[in-house]
Amino acid sequence: MTLTPSPRISNLTLRPLRICPGTSKCHPPWCLRLFLLLVFSANAAFSGTIVKTLPGFDGELPFKLETGYVRVGTSEMFYYFIESEGNPKEDPLLLWYSGGPGCSALNGLIYEIGPLAFNITEYEGGIPSLMYYPYSWTKTASILFVDAPVGTGFSFPLTPEGFATSDTLAAKEIYQFLRKWLMEHPQYLKLQLFVGADSYSGISATLVVQHVLDGNLDTNLTQLNLKGYILGCPEIDGKITANAKIVFTHRIGLISDELYNSLVEEITLIQPQKNPACYENLQLINKCTKDLYKNNILEPKCTWASPESADEPARRLLEENAEGFILSPPRIPEFWCRNFNYALSYIWANDQNVRAALNIREFTIGRDASKSLNYGRDVKSVLDYHRNFTNKGLQALVYNGDHDLIIPNLATQGWIGKLNLTIVNDWRPWLVDGQIAGYTIKYSENGYRLTYATVKARRLKKRITEEVDTHRKSPSVGNVITCLRGLFTTILSRESLHFRNSGN
Numbered sequence: 356m357t358l359t360p361s362p363r364i365s366n367l368t369l370r371p372l373r374i375c376p377g378t379s380k381c382h383p384p385w386c387l388r389l390f391l392l393l394v395f396s397a398n399a400a401f402s403g404t405i406v407k408t409l410p411g412f413d414g415e416l417p418f419k420l421e422t423g424y425v426r427v428g429t430s431e432m433f434y435y436f437i438e439s440e441g442n443p444k445e446d447p448l449l450l451w452y453s454g455g456p457g458c459s460a461l462n463g464l465i466y467e468i469g470p471l472a473f474n475i476t477e478y479e480g481g482i483p484s485l486m487y488y489p490y491s492w493t494k495t496a497s498i499l500f501v502d503a504p505v506g507t508g509f510s511f512p513l514t515p516e517g518f519a520t521s522d523t524l525a526a527k528e529i530y531q532f533l534r535k536w537l538m539e540h541p542q543y544l545k546l547q548l549f550v551g552a553d554s555y556s557g558i559s560a561t562l563v564v565q566h567v568l569d570g571n572l573d574t575n576l577t578q579l580n581l582k583g584y585i586l587g588c589p590e591i592d593g594k595i596t597a598n599a600k601i602v603f604t605h606r607i608g609l610i611s612d613e614l615y616n617s618l619v620e621e622i623t624l625i626q627p628q629k630n631p632a633c634y635e636n637l638q639l640i641n642k643c644t645k646d647l648y649k650n651n652i653l654e655p656k657c658t659w660a661s662p663e664s665a666d667e668p669a670r671r672l673l674e675e676n677a678e679g680f681i682l683s684p685p686r687i688p689e690f691w692c693r694n695f696n697y698a699l700s701y702i703w704a705n706d707q708n709v710r711a712a713l714n715i716r717e718f719t720i721g722r723d724a725s726k727s728l729n730y731g732r733d734v735k736s737v738l739d740y741h742r743n744f745t746n747k748g749l750q751a752l753v754y755n756g757d758h759d760l761i762i763p764n765l766a767t768q769g770w771i772g773k774l775n776l777t778i779v780n781d782w783r784p785w786l787v788d789g790q791i792a793g794y795t796i797k798y799s800e801n802g803y804r805l806t807y808a809t810v811k812a813r814r815l816k817k818r819i820t821e822e823v824d825t826h827r828k829s830p831s832v833g834n835v836i837t838c839l840r841g842l843f844t845t846i847l848s849r850e851s852l853h854f855r856n857s858g859n
């Protein structure tokens with residue numbers, strides 16, 4: 356692997372971004388890696404820039420966006436900071452990054468909790484247009500989105516060795532990033548701080564919380580005003596997740612009672628290889644579920660024919676062959692299919708004007724080096740950290756989709772159960788416009804508070820026009836993200852935007 360820093364190039368041939376390979380990695384609801392042209396500058400001083408306009412967005416952005424890099428060790432970490440649209444002087448600050456590992460923060464910004472979304476109403480190829488998305492968590496919080504770990508999105512290492520990372524290293528980097536960013540933006544130091552991440556990053560985000568707690572014990576360091584953490588369908592304990600998947604596939608009707616019962620008898624999931632019967636049964640489960648779209652088993656697993664193989668009968672998965680993916684009018688995919696909508700983000704982010712607007716540093720690094728993360732999964736469980744957090748007076752919001760086969764709700768409920776918390780508000784539905792949007796339960800212990808919520812899978816609209824209609828008619832119904840945004844406002848104990856608890 357060679358690293359060849361080259362001077363700024365004016366006429367770049369952009370390599371297409373890849374959507375994360377494999378459903379089990381990217382989740383939820385998907386993500387992308389903005390790898391390709393990694394970028395580098397020898398004398399990178401702090402360089403946050405206010406971004407007033409973005410390609411695809413009509414007029415000036417109606418919120419304050421700052422992008423920039425923070426040097427952490429020998430890496431440059433890229434961030435998007437969006438100031439609260441509410442009361443930025445008092446609203447909390449949320450650090451947010453995506454799962455994978457290797458999913459860009461853009462994923463969280465555009466598809467999950469940020470104030471921008473693609474407007475696909477009349478999309479006919481080319482740079483997709485952006486619209487303001489009003490149900491953003493930035494209504495009540497300032498959000499610092501970071502491309503992490505290094506090697507993800509627009510964050511890059513200055514040395515080839517920097518691509519090697521792990522749960523432990525990622526958490527350290529992210530913590531240092533946060534600290535440094537706050538030192539450079541001291542006006543946000545006094546705000547309540549939340550650490551947030553989803554999916555696989557549940558592991559490292561937990562470690563980041565621990566770093567903040569540890570750092571606050573060091574009297575030589577500026578105190579960070581940590582208030583709590585937010586985890587979306589987080590990986591917390593590999594064994595609990597693995598077991599929960601089996602139970603989930605049975606409960607939701609994907610495997611037979613007989614198969615499930617024989618598995619329960621022989622359940623030694625820790626090392627199924629040592630139990631051939633068990634191993635075989637696990638293979639049967641895999642056979643029954645492998646063609647499901649695991650992020651949301653109600654949705655179709657969309658395939659597409661790549662341009663080169665258009666005549667081949669075998670269609671390949673988008674995520675397996677995102678390179679060379681071309682959206683051109685004859686082949687515009689159907690955007691009701693989640694993957695295709697996600698494809699827009701790398702078309703957008705690979706555009707030179709977009710990158711210029713975001714102040715991305717354009718330098719190249721060896722292609723192979725940038726192709727994938729070299730990530731060591733060195734922490735199998737962070738359950739003990741959460742046990743310890745229950746003595747720290749923190750607030751936690753944990754949510755999970757209820758048709759998610761990557762991190763099933765049963766996994767999340769499983770580890771929360773092991774915290775032995777006291778229920779203060781029992782399992783009950785929560786509503787959006789009078790309809791059940793999921794279920795929630797609230798726990799408390801020694802001043803620690805944990806709100807858990809499921810998000811009910813919605814019916815998939817086949818045609819995007821219907822979707823748009825529904826959305827227009829009642830903008831707060833049915834949109835998972837809207838629901839999550841509502842949830843966020845409750846943990847902040849502010850007036851609930853588009854959110855009500857039925858029980859209360």
Ligand SMILES: *[C@@H]1O[C@H](CO)[C@@H](O)[C@H](O)[C@H]1NC(C)=O
Pocket residue numbers: 474475476477485486487
């Ligand atoms: C989305 O695009 C359509 C068609 O260009 C336009 O009519 C509509 O106003 C846009 N929506 C938003 C929210 O900007």
Ligand SMILES: *[C@@H]1O[C@H](CO)[C@@H](O)[C@H](O)[C@H]1NC(C)=O
Pocket residue numbers: 573574575
């Ligand atoms: C704080 O800094 C002082 C002076 O550099 C040092 O002697 C002391 O050990 C430091 N304390 C901690 C907790 O690191």
Ligand SMILES: *[C@@H]1O[C@H](CO)[C@@H](O)[C@H](O)[C@H]1NC(C)=O
Pocket residue numbers: 739740743
């Ligand atoms: C939890 O706290 C105990 C007691 O302070 C400590 O010994 C243990 O190492 C902590 N565990 C983790 C994972 O931090």
Ligand SMILES: *[C@@H]1O[C@H](CO)[C@@H](O)[C@H](O)[C@H]1NC(C)=O
Pocket residue numbers: 775
């Ligand atoms: C949790 O509670 C159960 C039942 O009250 C008890 O048996 C168990 O020891 C507790 N576990 C921990 C870790 O406190």
